[in-house]
Amino acid sequence: xxxxxxxxxxxxxxxxxxxxxxxxxxxxxxxxxxxxxxxxxxxxxxxxxxxxxxxxxxxxxxxxxxxxxxxxxxxxxxxxxxxxxxxxxxxxxxxxxxxxxxxxxxxxxxxxxxxxxxxxxxxxxxxxxxxxxxxxxxxxxxxxxxxxxxxxxxxxxxxxxxxxxxxxxxxxxxxxxxxxxxxxxxxxxxxxxxxxxxxxxxxxxxxxxxxxxxxxxxxxxxxxxxxxxxxxxxxxxxxxxxxxxxxxxxxxxxxxxxxxxxxxxxxxxxxxxxxxxxxxxxxxxxxxxxxxxxxxxxxxxxxxxxxxxxxxxxxxxxxxxxxxxxxxxxxxxxxxxxxxxxxxxxxxxxxxxxxxxxxxxxxxxxxxxxxxxxxxxxxxxxxxxxxxxxxxxxxxxxxxxxxxxxxxxxxxxxxxxxxxxxxxxxxxxxxxxxxxxxxxxxxxxxxxxxxxxxxxxxxxx
Amino acid sequence: xxxxxxxxxxxxxxxxxxxxxxxxxxxxxxxxxxxxxxxxxxxxxxxxxxxxxxxxxxxxxxxxxxxxxxxxxxxxxxxxxxxxxxxxxxxxxxxxxxxxxxxxxxxxxxxxxxxxxxxxxxxxxxxxxxxxxxxxxxxxxxxxxxxxxxxxxxxxxxxxxxxxxxxxxxxxxxxxxxxxxxxxxxxxxxxxxxxxxxxxxxxxxxxxxxxxxxxxxxxxxxxxxxxxxxxxxxxxxxxxxxxxxxxxxxxxxxxxxxxxxxxxxxxxxxxxxxxxxxxxxxxxxxxxxxxxxxxxxxxxxxxxxxxxxxxxxxxxxxxxxxxxxxxxxxxxxxxxxxxxxxxxxxxxxxx
Numbered sequence: 001x002x003x004x005x006x007x008x009x010x011x012x013x014x015x016x017x018x019x020x021x022x023x024x025x026x027x028x029x030x031x032x033x034x035x036x037x038x039x040x041x042x043x044x045x046x047x048x049x050x051x052x053x054x055x056x057x058x059x060x061x062x063x064x065x066x067x068x069x070x071x072x073x074x075x076x077x078x079x080x081x082x083x084x085x086x087x088x089x090x091x092x093x094x095x096x097x098x099x100x101x102x103x104x105x106x107x108x109x110x111x112x113x114x115x116x117x118x119x120x121x122x123x124x125x126x127x128x129x130x131x132x133x134x135x136x137x138x139x140x141x142x143x144x145x146x147x148x149x150x151x152x153x154x155x156x157x158x159x160x161x162x163x164x165x166x167x168x169x170x171x172x173x174x175x176x177x178x179x180x181x182x183x184x185x186x187x188x189x190x191x192x193x194x195x196x197x198x199x200x201x202x203x204x205x206x207x208x209x210x211x212x213x214x215x216x217x218x219x220x221x222x223x224x225x226x227x228x229x230x231x232x233x234x235x236x237x238x239x240x241x242x243x244x245x246x247x248x249x250x251x252x253x254x255x256x257x258x259x260x261x262x263x264x265x266x267x268x269x270x271x272x273x274x275x276x277x278x279x280x281x282x283x284x285x286x287x288x289x290x291x292x293x294x295x296x297x298x299x300x301x302x303x304x305x306x307x308x309x310x311x312x313x314x315x316x317x318x319x320x321x322x323x324x325x326x327x328x329x330x331x332x333x334x335x336x337x338x339x340x341x342x343x344x345x346x347x348x349x350x351x352x353x354x355x356x357x358x359x360x361x362x363x364x365x366x367x368x369x370x371x372x373x374x375x376x377x378x379x380x381x382x383x384x385x386x387x388x389x390x391x392x393x394x395x396x397x398x399x400x401x402x403x404x405x406x407x408x409x410x411x412x413x414x415x416x417x418x419x420x421x422x423x424x425x426x427x428x429x430x431x432x433x434x435x436x437x438x439x440x441x442x443x444x445x446x447x448x449x450x451x452x453x454x455x456x457x458x459x460x461x
Numbered sequence: 462x463x464x465x466x467x468x469x470x471x472x473x474x475x476x477x478x479x480x481x482x483x484x485x486x487x488x489x490x491x492x493x494x495x496x497x498x499x500x501x502x503x504x505x506x507x508x509x510x511x512x513x514x515x516x517x518x519x520x521x522x523x524x525x526x527x528x529x530x531x532x533x534x535x536x537x538x539x540x541x542x543x544x545x546x547x548x549x550x551x552x553x554x555x556x557x558x559x560x561x562x563x564x565x566x567x568x569x570x571x572x573x574x575x576x577x578x579x580x581x582x583x584x585x586x587x588x589x590x591x592x593x594x595x596x597x598x599x600x601x602x603x604x605x606x607x608x609x610x611x612x613x614x615x616x617x618x619x620x621x622x623x624x625x626x627x628x629x630x631x632x633x634x635x636x637x638x639x640x641x642x643x644x645x646x647x648x649x650x651x652x653x654x655x656x657x658x659x660x661x662x663x664x665x666x667x668x669x670x671x672x673x674x675x676x677x678x679x680x681x682x683x684x685x686x687x688x689x690x691x692x693x694x695x696x697x698x699x700x701x702x703x704x705x706x707x708x709x710x711x712x713x714x715x716x717x718x719x720x721x722x723x724x725x726x727x728x729x730x731x732x733x734x735x736x737x738x739x740x741x742x743x744x745x746x747x748x749x750x751x752x753x754x755x756x757x758x759x760x761x762x763x764x765x766x767x768x769x770x771x772x773x774x775x776x777x778x779x780x781x782x783x784x785x786x787x788x789x790x791x792x793x794x795x796x797x798x799x800x801x802x803x804x805x806x807x808x809x810x811x812x
Contacts, residue, residue, distance in 0.1 A: 059578065064570075067566055067567040070567075084552070085545050092542015092545075093782055095538045106531050110523075167778065401553060411560070
């Protein structure tokens with residue numbers, strides 16, 4: 001492997017790792033604030049316990065998100081100095097804004113996590129709302145910067161030098177709106193489904209704390225299901241945006257190999273040489289219809305682009321299929337859940353469906369959001385290759401001259417695998433295991449939420 | 462816009478941003494630096510009440526370290542949006558130490574959080590605590606090495622032709638590894654952070670025994686700091702006459718040193734007489750003056766020996782917008798920060 005490939009692998013690995021925590025940082029605050037809100041309304045201590053339990057999970061995940069995000073902000077320069085040299089002045093603005101949003105998030109998360117006893121309940125939930133809003137905003141700003149790489153604007157390149165910089169135009173580039181909506185919905189859907197899956201798992205396995213996990217499941221579904229239902233619409237919007245600005249990426253992700261009226265290709269493995277599919281199901285005219293409302297509309301295929309401007313076709317198409325597949329399953333589950341909910345409500349029972357079949361489906365759907373998320377970012381990033389800035393700067397020209405990148409790739413991979421194991425282990429112990437087996441029913445007294453000045457929680461010799 | 466105003470702006474804007482960057486770095490040193498220092502004292506916690514010491518440290522940094530950490534991100538973001546060439550250059554030439562520093566940052570933050578939320582059994586806590594505290598010790602050293610390398614002018618922007626003839630070692634290792642100067646700055650940074658943490662902890666301690674522990678720590682680290690500052694000067698004199706000249710000549714440089722010395726003396730006196738609030742303030746002042754002293758020495762060079770702040774700056778429009786955002790952002794951030802510290806750093810009144 002070349003240094004370029006190691007640099008790309010390291011960046012991909014860092015992003016794939018960080019994105020999980022970033023998304024949780026957007027989604028979890030909404031969950032914990034909802035639980036706290038229900039506690040304030042009902043004074044049901046179980047809801048408070050839920051808010052605190054989720055806050056603990058958020059604390060662990062947010063910390064890893066914060067440090068892995070720091071790594072990324074340096075890696076932009078460590079791995080792609082030429083990119084940053086050209087792009088820094090153009091696209092620095094959303095990063096500055098993200099800095100402030102993240103600052104706000106970190107400040108109020110500190111207040112939220114450690115301030116349970118120090119501020120009034122209203123101030124406390126307000127802090128949680130600030131965390132949720134600034135989390136969503138900081139995600140949106142970073143996506144703005146990424147969208148600029150797909151639809152670069154706000155500058156001119158003259159003899160390899162960036163001039164006529166307009167950071168505002170760059171930030172509000174044409175790809176930004178659809179990407180922001182798509183990503184924000186993905187954050188809520190992925191987090192909501194994952195959390196719902198965890199609590200459905202506990203319910204399904206049998207737990208002495210049914211009411212607790214039911215309350216959790218209900219909030220998580222309320223966050224995840226609507227987002228998953230809206231996501232196909234946002235995805236369609238994103239695809240149209242890609243079709244307009246990155247026809248090569250669209251052709252690769254849809255597996256549309258030859259210019260002409262485009263079928264919607266399901267599955268299949270594209271042959272790079274012959275530009276033929278093996279094993280694909282094609283819906284004739286499907287893609288043309290989705291994009292232009294006309295099944296005979298001409299769509300540029302892979303063959304319209306010179307070979308040295310094509311991304312790896314199989315990876316992009318496969319990743320796209322995975323994303324669509326997961327998204328469709330999630331939307332279908334959402335429809336089913338909504339229907340069941342509505343039926344039970346009319347029947348006068350408890351509206352939340354909690355039979356084994358539904359719970360099993362929710363458990364199985366738990367990871368789908370995150371799988372779709374990783375696959376979707378693979379489409380965005382690999383689909384843009386060989387460009388780091390679409391049509392302007394090639395990835396190969398942006399990489400650092402530093403040799404031996406295999407070392408830093410290996411180091412960060414090891415580090416992140418270790419962190420991932422630790423996080424999974426901790427969450428397992430904190431969120432699920434104690435909730436199921438060892439927490440006494442008197443929930444609120446069993447809270448090892450650290451508060452400054454307390455002495456009980458640190459080991460004494 | 463008249464030509465004069467335009468010329469004026471090409472000086473003012475970069476300097477305003479550069480000044481803001483030093484200010485952010487100053488905030489990072491005072492706040493984030495002290496959090497690293499806390500980790501150092503966690504590592505060196507000794508005696509019967511070592512667990513109580515560790516608990517005090519954990520309570521002190523728990524609610525605030527993440528917010529404090531963002532100051533560093535702000536510095537980096539300002540560097541890459543307003544001085545993209547400098548960022549690209551430094552990230553290339555200092556690839557190795559920056560990578561090591563990042564690993565330290567990751568391990569420090571995550572191990573601290575894991576310790577807070579993991580099982581309270583001794584061996585689990587010790588395992589995370591060890592990673593947290595060792596990372597807290599190493600990261601400031603490497604941060605200081607990076608700053609020292611830049612200050613020493615060891616990573617100049619080279620011509621393409623001269624780049625062809627340098628070896629890997631000459632380019633990526635020698636600048637920070639060969640000279641003792643960056644390492645002296647690294648140790649100085651470590652001592653400074655530890656000193657800040659100990660000084661703050663004297664105020665945050667809840668009983669006299671703890672106050673005494675950290676009073677002693679503050680005194681020890683102050684002495685280490687003074688010794689290292691002297692050593693750094695001596696090394697600068699031997700290794701880098703140009704830097705030494707900047708550090709020791711001119712009225713401003715000398716008065717900076719004088720003020721730093723006054724702050725150090727005040728801190729020692731306040732610690733001796735148990736005026737801990739004064740000692741905390743003096744420690745913060747001392748750290749700030751050291752930092753601004755470095756900035757002044759380096760001025761007007763951003764990348765010594767030959768690239769100035771103005772030369773490396775992004776186009777004016779970017780700088781203007783960034784400064785505008787900073788102004789608006791500060792109006793939101795400052796009250797938030799004050800609120801954060803009022804909630805957690807005032808005793809009794811909040812409860």
